[in-house]
Amino acid sequence: MTGQPARARMLAYLQQSGLSTARAEANIQAALDEHAHQLAERIRTTAADDDGPAAKWNWWDVAEIPGNCADLIDPEVKL
Numbered sequence: 183m184t185g186q187p188a189r190a191r192m193l194a195y196l197q198q199s200g201l202s203t204a205r206a207e208a209n210i211q212a213a214l215d216e217h218a219h220q221l222a223e224r225i226r227t228t229a230a231d232d233d234g235p236a237a238k239w240n241w242w243d244v245a246e247i248p249g250n251c252a253d254l255i256d257p258e259v260k261l
Contacts, residue, residue: 221255228254 186194189210196206228234239250253259 225251225254 192210193203193206196209197203201209228236231237235254236250240246
């Protein structure tokens with residue numbers, strides 16, 4: 183793996199595949215926007231589930247909630 187950020191690697195790949203920089207950037211941003219929306223939906227769904235991970239969250243401790251949400255969407259954290 184290179185030291186290059188993922189976005190830069192994707193941009194270079196798409197440009198090598200023949201896309202203009204503007205078109206490649208638009209495709210990358212569309213993928214990121216879709217992914218962000220899916221993560222937001224996951225948080226909303228989990229918060230509403232009676233038997234999901236959020237059922238164990240301490241909803242009275244506001245300081246814990248951002249960390250719990252981050253754990254929910256972090257692919258390196260196993261729930």
